[in-house]
Amino acid sequence: MKILAIETSCDETAAAIIGDLDNTQSLNPTTNITSSPQILSNVVVSQIDIFAAYGGVIPEVAARSHLEAILPVTHKALDDAHLTKDDIDYIAVTYAPGLLGSLLIGTLTARTLAILWHKPLYAVHHLKSHIYSNWLQEQCIPTFPLLSLVISGGHTQIIYMPEHNHFEIIGTTRDDAVGECFDKVAKILGLPYPGGPSIAKCAEQGDPTKYPLPHPKIDGLDFSFSGLKTAVLRAVQSACNLPITTPSHELASHLTDQQKSDFAASFQSTACDILLEKLNSALQLHPEVNSIVFAGGVSANQALRLKAQKYFTNSKVFFPEPKFSGDNAAMVGAAAYYEILSGVTPVDPYQLNILPRTPIK
Ligand code: KG4
Ligand code: ZN
Secondary structure: OOEEEEEOOOOEEEEEEEEEEEOHHHOOOOOOOOEEEEEEEEEEEEOHHHHHOOOOOOHHHHHHHHHHHHHHHHHHHHHHOOOOHHHOOEEEEEEEOOOHHHHHHHHHHHHHHHHHHOOOEEEEEHHHHHHHHHHOOOOOOOOOOEEEEEEOOOOEEEEEEOOOOOOEEEEEEOOOOHHHHHHHHHHHOOOOOOHHHHHHHHHOOOOOOOOOOOOOOOOOOOEOOHHHHHHHHHHHHHHOOOOOOOOHHHOHHHOOHHHHHHHHHHHHHHHHHHHHHHHHHHHHHOOOOOEEEEEOHHHHOHHHHHHHHHHOOOOEEEOOOHHHOOOOOHHHHHHHHHHHHOOOOOEOOOOOOOOOOOOOO
16 A cells, blocks of 8 residues: 655645555554554655744745645655655545645645546544654554643644544643744743744753743643743743833843743743643543553653653653654654555545644544
8 A cells, every 4th residue: 555645734845655564563453453554755845944034934925835845745755765656546635724825735736636646535634643643653553542642833632542543632722732832932032933942952951940830720631821821921021120011022132041941941841741740630531541642743842751751651652753743744644544444435535625723533
């Protein structure tokens, strides 16, 4: 089986070819799937350089950049895998959620290729792809039932999966996503876009206990991150002896490099603790789970990885390889791979709707 997968939900234009790896060790008791996806090529063109100058993504510019990159990127994915269109059995594409213009470029490309090449088309939810980035490692893959913590720029959710393709959202953020919070705190500290990696780097020289920050008081498994962002803002204003009316973009110039590192480390440590505490509560409610699966851009965070390994010593914890934490098409192919093997029917390429905001399914 060979799948051409396409991803354009935000500011990465990506295409990959996923094949089939016979691997009896990955026998899944739930679905009896005895093989796992193999990456034959993986091409990602990031627009980070463009948006670093603006400090964030401009949707219209992202869509235009996808338009320029999508065909060369798709060609390169085929070339790198030494394949032609005739070798491709299926096409997969991200249809939701994401930026409207960005999703349009990927889905229109995939729909057109599916029609012209007479290939079945699979439309994949972006968060599902992030979860399935954990099936891209050959050694050891998650087993069901599992709990997934999906932490990206737009989402913070705890998802229970009894088996492939079944999702139950048991916790979600009531306001900001954790990745969004990293990005906003980075702006307060004057660190470059994207904020997550900048905070992580800056925090390396910092003391995570220097500025104690509050944990939100929310019952159940839901999250809230807007209060943490405001707490950092107030703590920075206070450390600089400035009034709370001081705009956030004026603060960074008043901070020393050491203060920035201490704020970055304190924030990162608190954000990680909030995530892991809620995930632990979910685990108490679902002691039957076999795997804990991290997914999404924030799962690249090294401090989170270290804390999680210490926190869940009795559980099997999975993180995607760092290069598959962020947006890529290999994970789209992996998610489609299990849809195909599970007998999910393809979508009609003439009818496919893009859904910028829709829950995982
Ligand atoms: O999954 P992703 O690439 O795109 C979305 O689907 O949103 O996630 C992007 C988010 C951004 O907020 C970015 O700052 C964050 O992931 N991120 C990180 C790290 N790398 C990326 N956050 C914390 N630590 C990192 N190392
Ligand atoms: Zn993503």
